[in-house]
Amino acid sequence: MRYVVIMAGGSGKRLWPLSRQGEPKQLLPLFDGQSLLQLAYQRVLQAVGPEQVLVCTGAAYADVVLEQLPGLAPENLLGEPEGRDSLNAVAWPAAVLARRDPDAVVAMVTADQLINPVDTFADALAAGFRLATDIPDVLVTFGVLPTSPHTGYGYLARGADIDGYGTASWVTEFKEKPDQATAQAYLASGGYWWNAGMFVWRARTLLDQLAVLLPQTHTKVLQLAEQPERLAEIYPQLLKTSVDYAVMEPVARGEGSARVAAIALDIDWADVGSFAALRAVLPQDPAGNAVVGPVVVRDSTGNLLVNTDHGSVLAVAGAQDLVVVRTPEATLAATLAASQQIKELAEQVADQVSPELA
Amino acid sequence: MRYVVIMAGGSGKRLWPLSRQGEPKQLLPLFDGQSLLQLAYQRVLQAVGPEQVLVCTGAAYADVVLEQLPGLAPENLLGEPEGRDSLNAVAWPAAVLARRDPDAVVAMVTADQLINPVDTFADALAAGFRLATDIPDVLVTFGVLPTSPHTGYGYLARGADIDGYGTASWVTEFKEKPDQATAQAYLASGGYWWNAGMFVWRARTLLDQLAVLLPQTHTKVLQLAEQPERLAEIYPQLLKTSVDYAVMEPVARGEGSARVAAIALDIDWADVGSFAALRAVLPQDPAGNAVVGPVVVRDSTGNLLVNTDHGSVLAVAGAQDLVVVRTPEATLAATLAASQQIKELAEQVADQVSPELA
Numbered sequence: 001m002r003y004v005v006i007m008a009g010g011s012g013k014r015l016w017p018l019s020r021q022g023e024p025k026q027l028l029p030l031f032d033g034q035s036l037l038q039l040a041y042q043r044v045l046q047a048v049g050p051e052q053v054l055v056c057t058g059a060a061y062a063d064v065v066l067e068q069l070p071g072l073a074p075e076n077l078l079g080e081p082e083g084r085d086s087l088n089a090v091a092w093p094a095a096v097l098a099r100r101d102p103d104a105v106v107a108m109v110t111a112d113q114l115i116n117p118v119d120t121f122a123d124a125l126a127a128g129f130r131l132a133t134d135i136p137d138v139l140v141t142f143g144v145l146p147t148s149p150h151t152g153y154g155y156l157a158r159g160a161d162i163d164g165y166g167t168a169s170w171v172t173e174f175k176e177k178p179d180q181a182t183a184q185a186y187l188a189s190g191g192y193w194w195n196a197g198m199f200v201w202r203a204r205t206l207l208d209q210l211a212v213l214l215p216q217t218h219t220k221v222l223q224l225a226e227q228p229e230r231l232a233e234i235y236p237q238l239l240k241t242s243v244d245y246a247v248m249e250p251v252a253r254g255e256g257s258a259r260v261a262a263i264a265l266d267i268d269w270a271d272v273g274s275f276a277a278l279r280a281v282l283p284q285d286p287a288g289n290a291v292v293g294p295v296v297v298r299d300s301t302g303n304l305l306v307n308t309d310h311g312s313v314l315a316v317a318g319a320q321d322l323v324v325v326r327t328p329e330a331t332l333a334a335t336l337a338a339s340q341q342i343k344e345l346a347e348q349v350a351d352q353v354s355p356e357l358a
Numbered sequence: 359m360r361y362v363v364i365m366a367g368g369s370g371k372r373l374w375p376l377s378r379q380g381e382p383k384q385l386l387p388l389f390d391g392q393s394l395l396q397l398a399y400q401r402v403l404q405a406v407g408p409e410q411v412l413v414c415t416g417a418a419y420a421d422v423v424l425e426q427l428p429g430l431a432p433e434n435l436l437g438e439p440e441g442r443d444s445l446n447a448v449a450w451p452a453a454v455l456a457r458r459d460p461d462a463v464v465a466m467v468t469a470d471q472l473i474n475p476v477d478t479f480a481d482a483l484a485a486g487f488r489l490a491t492d493i494p495d496v497l498v499t500f501g502v503l504p505t506s507p508h509t510g511y512g513y514l515a516r517g518a519d520i521d522g523y524g525t526a527s528w529v530t531e532f533k534e535k536p537d538q539a540t541a542q543a544y545l546a547s548g549g550y551w552w553n554a555g556m557f558v559w560r561a562r563t564l565l566d567q568l569a570v571l572l573p574q575t576h577t578k579v580l581q582l583a584e585q586p587e588r589l590a591e592i593y594p595q596l597l598k599t600s601v602d603y604a605v606m607e608p609v610a611r612g613e614g615s616a617r618v619a620a621i622a623l624d625i626d627w628a629d630v631g632s633f634a635a636l637r638a639v640l641p642q643d644p645a646g647n648a649v650v651g652p653v654v655v656r657d658s659t660g661n662l663l664v665n666t667d668h669g670s671v672l673a674v675a676g677a678q679d680l681v682v683v684r685t686p687e688a689t690l691a692a693t694l695a696a697s698q699q700i701k702e703l704a705e706q707v708a709d710q711v712s713p714e715l716a
Contacts, residue, residue, distance in 0.1 A: 016673075017671075017673070294711050296703065296706045296707050296710050296711060298696070298699060298702065298703050298706060299696060299699070307689070311687070312686075312687050312688055312689070312715070313375075313687070313688045313689075313707050313711045313712070313715045314688070314689045314691070315375070315688060315689070315690050315691075315692075315703050315704070315706070315707055316690075316691045316692065317690075317691075317692035317693070317696040317697070317699050317700070317703050318692050318693035318695055318696025318697075318699070319680075319691055319692065319693065319696075322677075322691065324682075324689065324691040326684070326689040328670075329669070329670050329671070330670055330671045330672070330673060331665070331670070331671075331672045331673070331682065331684040331689045332673050332674075332675075333672070333673075333674045333675075333677055333680065333682040333691045334673075334674065334675035334676050334677065335675070335676035335677065337676055338656070338657060338675040338676025338677075339675070339676075341656060341657070341675050341676070342675070344656065345654065345656050345673050345675050346673070348654045348656060348673070349654050349671050349673055352654050353652050353654060353671045354671070357670070357671045
């Protein structure tokens with residue numbers, strides 16, 4: 001049986017005060033009242049039924065997630081007692097699903113980006129499922145066709161083509177975030193894709209790699225699946241590392257018992273990891289203002305204006321290229337250029353006013 | 359006996375959302391936690407005892423005023439059921455005090471400005487009291503020595519000097535707000551002072567002028583003093599006009615039974631009628647930011663940053679020459695230049711979101 005796990009782990013520091021320390025930005029209802037998580041959920045329902053969709057997120061956000069996704073069964077919500085990086089956000093669901101269904105084929109998808117067109121994504125996901133079902137011992141990743149020499153993404157080095165699964169290749173190497181010159185060279189060569197951080201594999205195949213590469217993690221996630229009541233005890237003991245470091249890179253180098261394949265994702269892939277990025281993906285008025293919530297604007301251009309404080313108003317005049325955000329607890333006013341410093345600003349808030357506001 | 363009436367009538371449209379429609383800006387605790395009303399109260403206690411201080415304000419603000427001025431006797435708070443312009447804010451107290459004390463000499467002072475030095479103001483007020491006590495049938499005004507050709511103030515044309523009351527003169531004419539060229543000429547001539555909108559007179563003398571110039575107003579304010587229970591019925595019937603139009607201008611022209619004198623006020627007279635003006639009078643950090651309340655600032659210069667929403671934070675980065683205000687109901691973000699449009703912006707809020715927020 002096919003399953004999809006949506007990874008909605010927390011990190012909203014660069015969107016403070018919209019999201020707070022450790023709060024997943026994927027839960028913010030910024031897109032016509034929908035959150036990135038809700039958009040991701042709708043996307044994956046093209047591939048599997050609602051009973052086969054799981055969400056892995058912080059335990060603290062379980063209620064919000066179940067509220068946003070009324071179709072999600074509570075037993076399909078995997079709430080991490082604390083964030084232990086991406087390795088455990090894929091290893092724990094693999095163990096849980098392998099116990100429910102020894103033949104489980106699992107897609108791990110992110111909810112960090114706006115994805116367009118959705119049909120192209122669904123086709124690629126279907127190809128990933130077929131590839132992981134047809135070929136034994138394969139870890140399938142997805143590669144976004146790069147449109148710029150982006151230094152903020154990891155890259156996949158493509159080997160031989162694989163016929164019959166859309167545009168697919170074997171992956172010879174994982175490359176970490178490159179410098180500008182290297183990114184330029186990757187883009188020019190045509191031999192590299194952006195690492196989308198999404199995967200499809202048989203649950204069993206991933207666990208087999210862990211058995212070889214990280215036997216302790218393997219043992220512990222199997223324990224978690226058998227004894228879910230020990231979650232709060234065992235989860236914090238898991239090695240905190242990324243799935244790329246711990247599994248994908250060594251397996252691509254031949255250190256596991258599987259191979260790594262990649263399916264091309266020919267999509268617009270809009271990260272919303274900063275206010276400037278968020279403004280770019282939201283609809284804009286003729287003056288270039290992206291507006292969410294009760295906001296009144298006068299003689300202002302190029303701003304991102306967000307008000308999530310029910311019953312209040314945000315009013316802006318003469319503003320240019322600003323981000324102004326009002327939440328129940330905080331107001332942020334910054335130039336979009338200065339919004340790079342939001343993490344530091346939130347730390348100042350913690351130091352100078354109250355850690356609870358940061 | 360001497361009395362001082364502090365006029366704290368409402369008009370806070372240009373400081374929205376700090377003050378709302380009809381809310382007196384004089385009640386905002388912006389100056390080291392003190393309001394303009396509290397500062398005005400402390401100033402006049404140099405001239406009279408607390409039992410001789412009255413406050414005339416909107417009835418809706420009675421509780422806030424009594425809270426801010428614990429020394430004010432409740433019977434000394436005159437709460438207007440609605441604003442009826444400055445004529446009635448001086449005529450009603452005159453009738454009330456004349457009934458309490460037929461020899462009442464009354465100073466009418468504003469709470470709109472920051473005044474420095476306070477001692478110079480106290481000296482001028484004392485001179486005003488002496489002049490109004492010594493000379494029969496005189497209406498005493500105060501003239502601020504102009505430091506610029508300000509087109510936002512009315513002017514007093516000075517006639518012959520009056521010896522013995524500081525720098526004092528008879529007033530030959532009241533001039534309404536002039537255009538730039540006229541204001542330049544006034545400043546150059548040395549014969550004009552800014553009309554401070556403050557007065558000293560015998561209550562009886564003001565009422566005598568009303569008897570001649572506006573007999574109906576005279577009758578009605580006497581009724582109000584005799585039958586305070588009819589306030590809600592009578593007050594809204596009072597002619598809505600300014601004391602300058604109705605009394606000072608005609609009396610200076612010889613149409614009353616008194617003369618008009620002016621005492622020089624050689625003070626720094628800082629209006630706080632706009633955000634730009636408010637920023638100028640508040641203490642500033644080395645980067646020129648004026649900050650009130652829980653605010654965190656990063657790489658920002660020349661801003662006015664005010665947070666009156668208890669328990670929240672206002673955080674600002676990369677901002678220049680902005681006014682950012684957070685209240686429990688609203689956030690304003692505007693350039694200081696655009697803060698001229700605040701009234702219009704508040705009207706937009708009323709139209710587009712809710713009249714209750716404007």
